[in-house]
Amino acid sequence: MPQSPRSSSPTARGLWLRRVGWLVLIWAASVAALAVVAGLFRMFMSFAGLTV
Known part of the structure; x- marks a missing residue:
């Protein structure tokens, strides 16, 4: 008996979770x-003397 294509593919739930x-x-x-970008901007601004 031939297998249906669905039986060899991942389940719908597994695909959704992936x-x-x-x-x-x-x-x-x-x-x-x-x-990371925000931290770098903050570091560069503090080096330039722009502190809060």
């Missing part, structure tokens, strides 16, 4: 990159 996982990973990486 997509959401990538979304969360990309979001977290962008937040971390923004924090």
